[in-house]
Amino acid sequence: MNLLIDLQCCTGCGACVEHCPGHVLSQDEEGRPYERYPDDCWYCGVCETECPAQCISLLFPYLIR
């Protein structure tokens, strides 16, 4: 897990999924974002920047922390 996504505040808008340059994120049937391919994250922070509700914070991949 590289990100902390606060699903309480998430509106399911999909912006984080749309912009992630590594195609790491996906939305489940209820529109909730999740890390589908966590091994491919560059901890670039694009998802965090793009989230209009500011509900993503970067934890960094464990090997980097």
Added chain:
Amino acid sequence: MNRWETVQADFVIVGGGAAGTMAAIRAKELNPDMEVVIVEKAEISRSGAAGRGMDALNNVVVPGHGTVEEYVEAVDIVADGVLQPDITRIIGERSFGILKRLEQWGCRFPRTPEGDYIVNAFHPKGRFLVEMRGDLKKILAREVSSLGIRVYNRHPVLDLVKSGTRIAGAVALDLGTGVLKAFLAPAVLLASGGAARIGLPNTGYLHGTFDCPWCNGEAYKLGFEAGASLTGFEYTCRSAMTRDFNGPGQSTFIRHGAWLVNGLGERFMERYDPQRMERAPAGIRMRAMMEEERAGRGPIAFSFRHLPSKVIEMIEEGIFEAERPTMRAFFRRRGIDLKRTPVEVVMSEVYLCGGHGLSGLVADRWGETSVQGLFAAGDCLANPYGFLAGAMVMGEVVAERVVERAAPGPSGHDARDRIDRLRRALERHGKGRLGVSVRDFEYKFRRLVNEFLAPPKSETKLRRFLHLTEPMLKDQEDLPARDPHEVMKVFEAKAGLFCARMAAEASLFRTESRFGLYHQRVDYPEKNDAQWKTRVILSPGPEGPVVEKERS
């Protein structure tokens, strides 16, 4: 993954990064009727090396601060005399025009109290680095969209289409639907960046690279297999990067005057290059760093304590706000405060890049490779230390050439054969008989890169690398990939292995030492200008790569 579609265009651009978006914009400006298509693996407003922003244009000849002659001379020093000067010259001549366009579009270039640009020194000679702020890729994407350029996001390109000896298009996989699409056009620009995932970073994390990890040398492989040549693959780059984070900073730190210090607190560059110190060519800086570590004088760090707080604030603003905002959180976690603490650095993994190094496709001064209609720009082109401005200049140059030529569409092409071949490959990956994940596969060859290809090099080690990775060429065809994302990963890994092997071939061939650490051969420790001040060219041959000197 059975259906396929075709898309007709006049100009197909592979990769909507700095070079690709600029090429599309220029082509459409010059000829609004031209069908320009960008085929992009990610989403262009956030993709590639510059996806999260940049804090400088590294190479601009700003009138009053430098001349084109000085710029060419500075790059010649960094490239140790091994470059194609006409491309470097064009970049020098047109870079200020790029700055002006970006400024007009809303990129911010902070000014001095006198109203001048902030121009700093990073090259061993001259001043060509201009401070920049603003969301570069968002701005470029907005221009692309306002001109009505068609963009296919989430479409990694897996193959090229030819018509006899000419280029005729590219084939991409739609990550959303799994459909293969042939984009047909008489002109194709490869602009998909360098090769980031070659060596393994100190953390062992596959995507924890310095360069953008989703640009993994696909352009090199695609271009070579279509008949184009490669050069500079023995220039196996490594950079001094923040320990574990492996993020940018090196150029920001150096141009603002940070010192490299060893574990004893000594500014050790005094021992290796007392004139140029931290601004020595990258390979010399890295060799110094390696020797310090070998002598037990690690860890190495950038130190800022001697700098005025105003300068430190500018460094922080650059990296935290423009270049890599996540570095702020990382520094906080590690308790790093630039005003008080040095930033420990390690040597990044080996990577190959035409804009941060010398490795790239060989092209003429208009960016055209030896395959008619196939162009290259940006990090996949051999445009030594061209960085962002080089990518954008060459994007424009290629677009102008394509518009001027206005070639008719190819009459016949091999798209169907290419698609059939890809389909068979994808079916085989669907079965995944190797039973080894693509990530284990990648880990294995990248570990071998660290042991046998990373400098210092020797014939024994390089041959060992080629020998140990040979069976992997067969294995890779049976890697499992059961969804489009995994197919993309398999193609990235294949391209990475291809590039690493090309680097070994070129490194074996150059029997001298050059470029500081980057091509340090322990069995040929001397530099030999009489024999080797020339590029090494890799060209496709019937039995593998043909390796030659550009000039004998």
